[in-house]
Amino acid sequence: MGSSNTDVSTDLIVKAQQGDQEAFGDLVRYFHDRVINVVYRMCGDRYLAEEAAQIAFIKAWQHLSDFRLQTSFRNWLYRIAINTATDIIRKEKPDENLDDIQLISNQENGDTHVENEERRQQIRKVVLALPDASRAVIVLREYEGLSYREIAETLDISMGTVMSRLNYARNRLAEMLSGYLEET
Amino acid sequence: MSDHIGSLLDAYLDHELSPVRMRAIEDHVADCEFCQKEIEQRRKLIVLLKDAPPVPAVHSKDQFAAIIQSQLMPRPAKPWTYQGVLRLGWQAVPVALLFTIIFIQTVFWLGNAMLIIPGGSDMLLGSIPGLPIEINLSDPIQIVVNLFRIYYFPAWDWLTGIIATLIISITYIAWMIIWWGQQQSTNNHRMAL
Ligand SMILES: [Zn+2]
Numbered sequence: 383m384g385s386s387n388t389d390v391s392t393d394l395i396v397k398a399q400q401g402d403q404e405a406f407g408d409l410v411r412y413f414h415d416r417v418i419n420v421v422y423r424m425c426g427d428r429y430l431a432e433e434a435a436q437i438a439f440i441k442a443w444q445h446l447s448d449f450r451l452q453t454s455f456r457n458w459l460y461r462i463a464i465n466t467a468t469d470i471i472r473k474e475k476p477d478e479n480l481d482d483i484q485l486i487s488n489q490e491n492g493d494t495h496v497e498n499e500e501r502r503q504q505i506r507k508v509v510l511a512l513p514d515a516s517r518a519v520i521v522l523r524e525y526e527g528l529s530y531r532e533i534a535e536t537l538d539i540s541m542g543t544v545m546s547r548l549n550y551a552r553n554r555l556a557e558m559l560s561g562y563l564e565e566t
Numbered sequence: 567m568s569d570h571i572g573s574l575l576d577a578y579l580d581h582e583l584s585p586v587r588m589r590a591i592e593d594h595v596a597d598c599e600f601c602q603k604e605i606e607q608r609r610k611l612i613v614l615l616k617d618a619p620p621v622p623a624v625h626s627k628d629q630f631a632a633i634i635q636s637q638l639m640p641r642p643a644k645p646w647t648y649q650g651v652l653r654l655g656w657q658a659v660p661v662a663l664l665f666t667i668i669f670i671q672t673v674f675w676l677g678n679a680m681l682i683i684p685g686g687s688d689m690l691l692g693s694i695p696g697l698p699i700e701i702n703l704s705d706p707i708q709i710v711v712n713l714f715r716i717y718y719f720p721a722w723d724w725l726t727g728i729i730a731t732l733i734i735s736i737t738y739i740a741w742m743i744i745w746w747g748q749q750q751s752t753n754n755h756r757m758a759l
Contacts, residue, residue, distance in 0.1 A: 410631040422621045432624040502619045
């Protein structure tokens with residue numbers, strides 16, 4: 383409600399709504415990193431993420447006339463991106479070991495860099511193991527820094543649901559990452 | 567001692583509770599080692615999660631935008647809106663002004679040229695079918711009619727022509743300034759992208 387499009391020119395959105403492809407190109411460039419981020423955190427595979435982001439932007443273009451200017455364009459895009467990513471991972475399970483193979487080949491020197499990398503990949507895996515609905519809340523909160531209200535608006539759920547899903551997700555993650563949490 | 571922080575832990579850490587509730591929890595946590603430990607663990611988890619591997623990019627931002635743009639199908643524009651009509655009218659202003667200037671100038675010069683050429687005025691009037699030669703200039707309706715029939719224009723003196731041109735030019739410049747202002751603000755937005 384209160385979140386209007388302060389970060390992007392309403393003018394661009396209006397132009398894109400009227401069919402201006404250049405204006406839409408500007409919007410794509412502006413939101414590229416964030417959308418890629420969200421879909422990558424959702425599906426954990428760079429190629430699936432790329433595919434999901436492309437489909438999401440094309441969908442956004444097709445449904446742009448449904449977007450209401452007084453709401454947040456970013457959150458509207460996030461919703462499309464998350465739904466698209468969820469559809470894609472249901473259709474084709476991401477190849478879980480794709481990014482790990484490189485990791486193992488680097489592991490010979492066994493320094494802290496590799497350890498950090500290993501831990502990060504472990505985190506990526508446990509986040510991916512969460513149910514889609516909880517993962518979406520975690521992604522928007524931890525990686526995109528959205529407030530509870532913004533998450534509720536983006537996913538079209540209540541604030542109470544945001545709280546319970548976040549609580550559930552963090553409890554699960556804390557369990558699965560307990561080894562890292564007790565270390566230091 | 568009241569209840570432990572429980573499921574409010576996350577909302578508390580994210581500052582998503584009302585100030586009253588935040589205070590109540592702070593008061594409780596100050597004396598509760600169990601909750602302090604819970605909060606400590608949770609903070610660690612959040613830091614851990616945020617330290618995520620960077621997203622490996624397949625395409626650069628510009629490449630990506632180009633791919634998307636190449637796939638865009640022309641979408642039927644939004645149906646006519648009040649704002650859309652206003653915007654269109656606004657964009658038509660300079661064109662309309664330009665045509666008015668051209669019209670006035672043409673008519674003005676043509677009228678004068680015809681006066682200079684001997685018998686030119688009669689020839690011009692004669693070339694317009696259905697125009698009576700005897701025109702009563704005291705009739706305002708006839709004056710308006712004649713305005714559009716060129717005939718009356720030679721009576722326009724230089725001053726009238728200059729004033730009309732001046733008014734139109736000022737309007738045009740004013741439009742340009744407003745347009746430039748709008749363009750600047752759009753550019754600033756684009757630069758912010
Ligand atoms: Zn307690």
